[in-house]
Each structure stands twice: as C-alpha cells, then as structure tokens.
Amino acid sequence: MKKAQEIFDILKSEFDDAIISISTETPTEPMISVDPLKICGVSLFLRNNTELQFDSLMNLSGVDDANGEKGKVESDLDLITGGTLSVYYHLHSTKINHKITLRVSAPRENPEVESVESIWKTANWHEREAYDMYGIKFLNHPDLRRILMPYDWDAGYPLRKDYKSPEYYHGMKIPY
Amino acid sequence: MGLLDKEFSDSNIVIARTDDILNWARLSSIWQLSFGLACCAIEMMATSASHYDFDRFGVMPRPTPRQADAIIISGTVTLKMAERIKRLYEQMPDPKYIISMGSCSNSGGPYWEHGYHVLKGVDRIIPVDVYVPGCPPRPEALLEGLLKLQEKIRKETLRKKTA
Numbered sequence: 001m002k003k004a005q006e007i008f009d010i011l012k013s014e015f016d017d018a019i020i021s022i023s024t025e026t027p028t029e030p031m032i033s034v035d036p037l038k039i040c041g042v043s044l045f046l047r048n049n050t051e052l053q054f055d056s057l058m059n060l061s062g063v064d065d066a067n068g069e070k071g072k073v074e075s076d077l078d079l080i081t082g083g084t085l086s087v088y089y090h091l092h093s094t095k096i097n098h099k100i101t102l103r104v105s106a107p108r109e110n111p112e113v114e115s116v117e118s119i120w121k122t123a124n125w126h127e128r129e130a131y132d133m134y135g136i137k138f139l140n141h142p143d144l145r146r147i148l149m150p151y152d153w154d155a156g157y158p159l160r161k162d163y164k165s166p167e168y169y170h171g172m173k174i175p176y
Numbered sequence: 177m178g179l180l181d182k183e184f185s186d187s188n189i190v191i192a193r194t195d196d197i198l199n200w201a202r203l204s205s206i207w208q209l210s211f212g213l214a215c216c217a218i219e220m221m222a223t224s225a226s227h228y229d230f231d232r233f234g235v236m237p238r239p240t241p242r243q244a245d246a247i248i249i250s251g252t253v254t255l256k257m258a259e260r261i262k263r264l265y266e267q268m269p270d271p272k273y274i275i276s277m278g279s280c281s282n283s284g285g286p287y288w289e290h291g292y293h294v295l296k297g298v299d300r301i302i303p304v305d306v307y308v309p310g311c312p313p314r315p316e317a318l319l320e321g322l323l324k325l326q327e328k329i330r331k332e333t334l335r336k337k338t339a
Contacts, residue, residue, distance in 0.1 A: 148293070149256070149293065150255065150256045158292040158293065163292070165292050169255050170255075170259065172255060172258060172295055172300060172301060173296075173300060174255070174292070174295075174296075175296070176283075176284060176288045176289065176296045
C-alpha cells in the first residue's frame, strides 16, 4: 500500500511538469492535481506500474468550480466568465488496496481534457455524463455525445452554475 | 349488478340501459398499460401483487398500448420521456383513461424549481382523469384513485365522453 505522498513522489519523478501539486488539507482524501492534457499518460502509468496497479476507476465526475468573474450587468448577474471546470478521478487498486484522487482543471471557455477511456472502459459513460452536464470536451473519446439529456438539447449544460433553463423544449413549457 | 344472482335463472333476458352495460363492462376490466417510470412504479407493482391485488378490480397489466384501457403515469416525467409518453397515449384506442400517480407526475414534485429535465406535470401533454397525491402514494391511495376513475366511468354516457 502506498500513501498519497508516496504516489505523488513517484509521479513527480516520472512526469515532472504534468503533475502540478498535491493537496493534503482536503477534508476527505489527499488529491493530486494533473495537467488536463497529460492525464492519459499519467493514468496509463498509474494502471500499469507494478507498485501502483490502479486497475479500477471507481468514479469520474465533473465539477463547476465557479471561480471566474461574475457578471456585473443586471441581465447577466449569474453569468460566469473565466475560471475553471474540473474533473475528478477516484482510483482504487483492487490488488494492492490503496486509493488516490486525481483532479484536472481546464479553462471554462475551452474545457479540453484528455479521455481516459482507453485505460479504464468505465470512463466512457462517465465522461459522456461530464460532457453532458458541464460541456467538458474529452479529447480522443470514441463516442462523445450526450447521455442523459436529449440528443438535440441546445440550451447548454445544465449543471454549470450559470446555466439558464430555457422556456420551452419541443413546445413543452419547462418552468413551473 | 346482480347479473349472476339466482333470481335471474328462469330467464336469460336482462333489461338494462346501454350506457349502464357499457360503463359496467368498461369500469370492471380496466387493463392498464404495463408502464412504470420511477419509485411510484414500485408502489404500483406492489398494488398489482397479491397483497393488494389490483386484479380484484379487473385491473391487469397489458404490455401493449393497442389493447390497454388506462395508463398510470407512475413517476417523474422527464422531458425526454414526455414525448414517448405522448406517443404511447396516442397509440391507445378510445376510450382511454389516465391516472397521474404521485407528486412528480402531478406537478413536478420535488423537481418543481430546479428540475431542468422534468416536465412539471404530465397534464401539460396528456389529459389526466385522476390525480393521486403522495410521494410515492401508498397502494391504498392508488386503489382509491382507481375507484375514483371507476366512479367517473360509471357516469359516462355514449353521447358525451366525460372521463
């Protein structure tokens, strides 16, 4: 079993720039921040390295950090510009029985993150959901389309903090 | 109705109003479309099962809209599902009835404000006959809803559809 700090040190010596930081002050588990455009290589290493063997992606979820600039004009008071959208990866090794949490943050205006679908197949639908709810684009994903919302939903990404519900969908009124 | 009583055994003729006969037949064998949406569907299944026994009112699930008399909207109607529900309803032959079961299908329920994906009441797309409140309603409540629907059907006439 490896502690989070040990895992971080192994990754740092292997990837250097791609590994940004480790935060141990989190209320739950320690978290390693990774470059969103290098997460695929890091993930492959985490899975294949004999000391780590992270063979299970327990969960992958999107988060709107809402750390950008809030709109100042009355009409778009809730609109957020700048800041980041994040993706969290909860990994577990069924062989060594240790866990780690990864985080990548991508700019809100062009949130591009490498897909890890080629490493853990379970990521396929999880990434589709993160795309559906937050509009995070997963590069090299084999089938990146909406999974929960209707395929022709054009009103944006509903779990973003500045999402505005449309009045109508296919003639059906949405607000109460 | 007393149709099977011994006192009619001498004769095989019963005189009744057409409305009464038709309504009696309709309300006594409401075949509901086998169709469930969310947690309300679990209660609906419990109502169908032996303990509450929907079948004693002539209600049984029919897995095709072409031969169903009623549809119980048992759960959250998402915008994606709403169009499918409307199509199912349109595929059912007249006379057809709708029971809206539970808060979600009545009014959007807990999703009334922040439910970006929920239709706030199934009556926005199809005409509801009986609303059953609850979250989810107990089987007794659904049975009461069915009895209300039967009452409604009993008052129908051939001249005018009321339910």
